[in-house]
Amino acid sequence: MNKDEWLAAFHASPDVVQDYLLDAASSAQEEKAQAQLSYDNDAWNRVMDLVWDLIFKKDSRESFEARIKSVSGDRKPEDVEKALLRWVVLPLADMLSWDVESRLLELGVPMVEIQSSLRISLRPVSYGAAVRRIASLAKISLLNEEIVKKVRDVLVSFVKGVRAKEQVLEILQRSQSDGGLGFASQQAQAFLVEMDKFLMTTQVLSEQEYAEWYRRFQQEGDERDEESQKARVASQVSETGITRAGSSAASQDPALDTAVESALAQIEDLELDEFMMKRLRNLVSTRFRDVRNAIQVRLMLERDVHIGGVGLNPEAAERVSRVIESTYQTQREAIGEEQRKMIEAVQDEQRKKIDERKQRESEEHAAWYKQKVAGANGDTAAEQLRAVIQGQPAPSMQDGISGKPTMVDVVAPTRLSGLADELKMMDIATFRRQAKAPDQAAEKIYQKLETLKRENFERWTDGVTAWRSSPLQQQYLRLIAESFASAKPVAQLVEEKRKVDPTLPSAEELSAIIALNARIQF
Amino acid sequence: MSGEVLTAMMLENGYTVNARNELQLSDPAAWGRMKESARASKNKSLIDGIDAHETFQKNSPNVTVDTARNLQHKRDGKDNKIRTYDVSREKTGALAATAGTEVRNSRQTAALATLKTGDTARAPLNTAAALEYMNADGSLAELIQNTNNTPNAMGDLAAAVNANINNASAALVGGNSSTATQELHNVIPILSDLNQNGVSSAHSAPIIEGFAVNKGVEIISHIDNMEQGQKKVIFEALPRMVDLANEYKKQSTRTPSQEAVVTMVDELVKRSKVPGANKRVATIVLSTSD
Numbered sequence: 001m002n003k004d005e006w007l008a009a010f011h012a013s014p015d016v017v018q019d020y021l022l023d024a025a026s027s028a029q030e031e032k033a034q035a036q037l038s039y040d041n042d043a044w045n046r047v048m049d050l051v052w053d054l055i056f057k058k059d060s061r062e063s064f065e066a067r068i069k070s071v072s073g074d075r076k077p078e079d080v081e082k083a084l085l086r087w088v089v090l091p092l093a094d095m096l097s098w099d100v101e102s103r104l105l106e107l108g109v110p111m112v113e114i115q116s117s118l119r120i121s122l123r124p125v126s127y128g129a130a131v132r133r134i135a136s137l138a139k140i141s142l143l144n145e146e147i148v149k150k151v152r153d154v155l156v157s158f159v160k161g162v163r164a165k166e167q168v169l170e171i172l173q174r175s176q177s178d179g180g181l182g183f184a185s186q187q188a189q190a191f192l193v194e195m196d197k198f199l200m201t202t203q204v205l206s207e208q209e210y211a212e213w214y215r216r217f218q219q220e221g222d223e224r225d226e227e228s229q230k231a232r233v234a235s236q237v238s239e240t241g242i243t244r245a246g247s248s249a250a251s252q253d254p255a256l257d258t259a260v261e262s263a264l265a266q267i268e269d270l271e272l273d274e275f276m277m278k279r280l281r282n283l284v285s286t287r288f289r290d291v292r293n294a295i296q297v298r299l300m301l302e303r304d305v306h307i308g309g310v311g312l313n314p315e316a317a318e319r320v321s322r323v324i325e326s327t328y329q330t331q332r333e334a335i336g337e338e339q340r341k342m343i344e345a346v347q348d349e350q351r352k353k354i355d356e357r358k359q360r361e362s363e364e365h366a367a368w369y370k371q372k373v374a375g376a377n378g379d380t381a382a383e384q385l386r387a388v389i390q391g392q393p394a395p396s397m398q399d400g401i402s403g404k405p406t407m408v409d410v411v412a413p414t415r416l417s418g419l420a421d422e423l424k425m426m427d428i429a430t431f432r433r434q435a436k437a438p439d440q441a442a443e444k445i446y447q448k449l450e451t452l453k454r455e456n457f458e459r460w461t462d463g464v465t466a467w468r469s470s471p472l473q474q475q476y477l478r479l480i481a482e483s484f485a486s487a488k489p490v491a492q493l494v495e496e497k498r499k500v501d502p503t504l505p506s507a508e509e510l511s512a513i514i515a516l517n518a519r520i521q522f
Numbered sequence: 523m524s525g526e527v528l529t530a531m532m533l534e535n536g537y538t539v540n541a542r543n544e545l546q547l548s549d550p551a552a553w554g555r556m557k558e559s560a561r562a563s564k565n566k567s568l569i570d571g572i573d574a575h576e577t578f579q580k581n582s583p584n585v586t587v588d589t590a591r592n593l594q595h596k597r598d599g600k601d602n603k604i605r606t607y608d609v610s611r612e613k614t615g616a617l618a619a620t621a622g623t624e625v626r627n628s629r630q631t632a633a634l635a636t637l638k639t640g641d642t643a644r645a646p647l648n649t650a651a652a653l654e655y656m657n658a659d660g661s662l663a664e665l666i667q668n669t670n671n672t673p674n675a676m677g678d679l680a681a682a683v684n685a686n687i688n689n690a691s692a693a694l695v696g697g698n699s700s701t702a703t704q705e706l707h708n709v710i711p712i713l714s715d716l717n718q719n720g721v722s723s724a725h726s727a728p729i730i731e732g733f734a735v736n737k738g739v740e741i742i743s744h745i746d747n748m749e750q751g752q753k754k755v756i757f758e759a760l761p762r763m764v765d766l767a768n769e770y771k772k773q774s775t776r777t778p779s780q781e782a783v784v785t786m787v788d789e790l791v792k793r794s795k796v797p798g799a800n801k802r803v804a805t806i807v808l809s810t811s812d
Contacts, residue, residue, distance in 0.1 A: 003761055003809035022753055024746040027801040041795045045808060200562045 001052045009056035017092060020120045026091070029118070033087035037075060046071050047080060051088050054096065061098045082107040090114070094122035116141070123217070124203035126210035127152050127159075134198050138190040140183065150181055153457040155195065159204060160461045168192060206458060255338040259331035260284050266323045270316065280310055280320075287324055288335050294325055419448045420459070424466035428505050431472055438512035446516055464520055476505065476513050523571030525593030531556065532575070533587075543586045545579055571595055574604040581627035581658045593625070601718035603661045629658030634668055647675040649682035656711040663720025676725050680732030683709045687733055691740035699747045706741075706752055709733075714755040716762045723766065730763050731779035734786040738763075742786075743793050745800050760806050763787060 001009070010018060020026050034044045050067050053059040059067075065081060072080040085104055093100035101114050115132045125133065131152045135142050142148045154171055157163040163171070172188035174180020183191065198204075205213060263284050272280060283300050286292045292300070301317035303309020312320060417425070423445065434441035445467070453460035467473055479497075483490045491507040498504050505513070532545060536553035540546040547553060560568050574595040579585060594607045608625045626634070633655035637648050647669060655665055669675035690705035713733070716726045733741075742760065745753050767787035770780045787807060794804035 001809075003764070003806050006805060006809065007758075007761060018754070019750065022745075022750075022757055022802055024800070027746070027799070030801045031797060035797075041804075041808065048805075200558065 442512040647678035662715030677728035687736035694744035
């Protein structure tokens, strides 16, 4: 890649990538790989060309591996690949469509080493991965999984608004024996700074949400690959003249083929061998399909044959380029129309297949359901079941004999609520229903939060957030604010107000809530 | 990008209207938060719009709210700079930025007026006015247009920042990057526009030569210690420097300043091969097949 191509690709990449590439950290990573492989500058430049093609031109994994074999010299290709992926590519792995981490694992790099590497985030990450990346950016080593889990909980609590920045700083610095992380002040500050920067630029998801996102991402990637595979096959067919067997022996792109042939005929003899003719044909075809623009074609015509070009001199390249452009001007519309039709035909076929599959599945499901219900107790059972679902009493034999219509009240469907929902809806009446004594009611609420905590930390933070947004907690906060404003003790204020509105929390209830709030602080 | 939306955004987030009906920043923290959230949204046109409107407002503190609402900011493909149009002045009545009249901020207007007054004889360039124009977000291509398109003016401009370049390189060698950042304050707006379409190699040559003569090599070699924004500008100007050096290498004779450019690039090549050098500088200077 020459400097102009490299700069164009650099400018086209996201800002965070540009910043990383200009950063000393990126130079240091490359230095490590170069030192590990003991390459001199020339050899290093050759392998870095492959890396830039991989990152900027989205070179495929197979092609990358194959090209490494050709430039690795006396080094083992696996070692070269490992060093490049580990130090140079991994930080920018989000720029690639394939999984660099998996390949590194295959090459024998330990997971811990991969996870603690510097990474530039262009995609969403899970809480766990975010913690590792922030720690690595802040130059903090997270020694074991237990620490990672604790820091993850801190991050979750911050993202969910349960802890403020100062509280995060405090818990990071608090000693481990007191439930903190035991970071030094400088480390904690660095972590906070990097966390802020990271959250500003990267979407952080829970592990479950991330798994769902990743599944969708892979699915889309597979679809993209499939499409590009189809396009590649189609282009190979049109470029190499390989025809399909059977009735479709002729190419599916007659307009494109005609245009390519016409251009090649006008170009006349360039004294190219068969292989280079194929390359030229391919180049013309890519121009006509708008894969390359005129400038790119011109560059390819002049580029050396060893690096994928046609190797023409500037005069010949100019002449060929002019012929290609003039044919492009006259034929492009017909080619475009033909390609549009092809795409529509494929889409129609896909739609038809999807409809057929849906129809088949629904028929199969209907047959299965009928068989299941009828098999149990005949049609009467199905009717009874339907009646029960609708909230009617099971029809008795009497009903069946008299045949009287039954009037049924319309009732709202029962809504199931979890513990967090329960806490969110907690008002003074619900609070009083929990137990006779306010302390016991508060204890029950605390137990609910503990149950959530046992499930997982995120559920607990959801529960705390729900409790904090509940009508009761809001009412309590209003009373506190009013107490400050009127400079009266809360107890006195409440007693005065309860004379007008006895539904307000009593002083005992308030003190139970205050105690509860103190217990759910971090 | 519509000035109406951007002005409303400013008034919602930390700006107020003063007695003279001008926009005034009264809550910098609120405005800072607004800009942070805009950056977090990654909406590039919003970020550019906010920057352009804020820059215009800073450089034209006397602009009224009504004028600010009538502005439109549009990126010009010619030099990639954002230009500002006043749509209330357009002739056809259609609210299109391109149909409006281009307006300059007050600092640019004042600087150009001084430049033209002091530059009637075409020599020498009023460098103070030219630097003021560049520092007020002006475009080098436009400055060239306003100085009768002569490379001599660029020589004058380069001479005006010689001391800054020298001081910045000395500061970087001495490990004082904050001094270097200050010293490069006047230099960066000039170097950042070297890649503009309207800046030919004849125009950029005096600037690059001035940079090379004044130990610019040290600035590039210490790029890792520079402030992020300035680092990017220097890096992006580097290919123009390499191209110019390659051009000079083909000449049989060279002036001392041309020789300085060649020496600078040769030195960069040498330093790029040493462990610890910035690899991106190496990517540019060691690139052979361009």
